[in-house]
Every structure is written in C-alpha cells, then in structure tokens.
Amino acid sequence: MKIGRRLQQIEQMVEKQYDHIWDCCCDHGLLGFNLLKAQVAQTIHFVDIVPDLLVQIEKTLQRHWLGAEQTWLVHCLDAGKLPIRQFSIKPETDKHLIIIAGIGGELLIELMQSLLPVCANYHVEFILCPVHHNYKLRQFLIDNQLGLLNECLVFENSRSYEILHLSPASSQPLSAVGSIMWDLTDPLHLNYLDKTIKHYQRIAKNPNAHVKSIINQYQQLR
Ligand SMILES: C[S@@+](CC[C@H](N)C(=O)[O-])C[C@H]1O[C@@H](n2cnc3c(N)ncnc32)[C@H](O)[C@@H]1O
Secondary structure (H helix, E strand, C coil), X not given: CCCCHHHHHHHHCCCCCEEEEEEECCCCCHHHHHHHHHCCEEEEEEEECCHHHHHHHHHHHHHHCCCCCCEEEEEECCHHHCCCHHHCCCCCCCEEEEEEEEEEHHHHHHXXXXXXXXXXXXXXXXXXEEEXXXXXXXXXXXXXXXXXXXXXXXXXXXXXXXXXXXXXXXXXXXXXXXXXXXXXXXXXXXXXXHHHHHHHHHHCCCCCCCCHHHHHHHHHCC
C-alpha cells in the first residue's frame, strides 16, 4: 500500500526486529500494513480510539494476512493505555517499539505521560512524529530522561515534520532544538529553521511569553 514520505521515513527508521510494534493513532493502518509486509516484528498492534477504523483494518487484515507467520492484533483504545505488561511474557528480553505519529505535540505529551511509568519496567523504544509543538515535546522528553537513537526532518505537502527515535537506554542526549537531523546545506532545512525562529519571534511580541532562550537556541544552530 502506498504511503507518503513521512510514513515512509518512519518505516525506514525501524531498523531492527522487535517482538511488538505498536502503531498508535493508526487511522487507516497504512503504516502498520507496511510494517507487516516488511516483517520487522513478531506482532504488529494496530491501535486507535475510533472503533470504525479498527473494524475496517481488521477486515483488511483478515483478507490479506490471515495465517501469516507474523501475528497482528487490533486494539480500540486510548494510546496512553497500551497493555504493555500483558504483552511482555519475557519482560527481560521482549522488545517493544511504540510509534505515535500524526497527532498534536501536546496530545503526544499527554500520551507519553501515561505511557512512560508503565514502559519503565520493559524494553521499550519510541518513534514519535508530532504535528507542531516540537520544542515543547522535546523538552518534556529530555526532562523524562529519554535518549536519542535517531532523528530526521522530513518534508511532505509543504509541511515539515520532525521524527524522533528514542530510548531510555540511549546515552546520546536529545536536544530541544534538534541535533543530527539538521543539514543546513539543504535549503529546505534552512527554510524550516528560519520559519521556526520567526514563529517564536512572533510569540515573543507578547511580553508574557518567555521564549527568548528558545529563539537563542535555534539561532545558535545557524
Ligand atoms: C491524523 S491520524 C494519524 C494517522 C497516522 N498515525 C499518521 O501519522 O499518518 C490521527 C489518529 O489519531 C487517533 N487518535 C486520536 N487520539 C487518540 C488517542 N488518545 N488514542 C488513540 N488514537 C487516537 C485518531 O482517531 C486518528 O485516527
């Protein structure tokens, strides 16, 4: 199934095998279908809060992937309430990857607030791709001791997306403004950086907004 550049990039960032991949906020399940095809996990979990979406996904899975060697499961639930414990039969070795993409950064923070205490007892990595509020999300993740495995900037339909691959076990620090994703010889990257700085400069016009240090951090990248 054809997916856009953003989801393609997320798929490419899944570079090893996991026992469980959780495609959270999966919508029509496109990413999960591609991950099933790529055979990168023993079980792919499709998670969304809207029941009708999961009915359709289950029909597609039954039509195309019934009897396949890997398993799949659909879960109609709030992505903040993933049953990680239930799917960690061997907690010392079972590897999970939780993917959350295509939702606002503030909702993503709320979901991570619920997930992190549960995930702390297991081997869990995250791939996160918010719409907006990247700085706020990164700051939250830094405060919660997540380390960087990889990060990427991707452009699709005139929009820019930051994709983060994170693990509590990684010793590589995450930066609030991004680090290894930047290629400032690329005009698209430069344009995104300038737009981000201008966005915070507009916010700074409000005397109650304390964003000077954020602007400085982005300007230092230049
Ligand atoms: C725009 S789609 C994102 C689809 C796909 N992940 C992507 O990146 O293209 C957002 C999806 O998030 C789901 N969603 C919103 N809040 C949720 C929550 N708390 N738990 C699970 N799914 C949620 C919506 O039902 C919707 O299908």
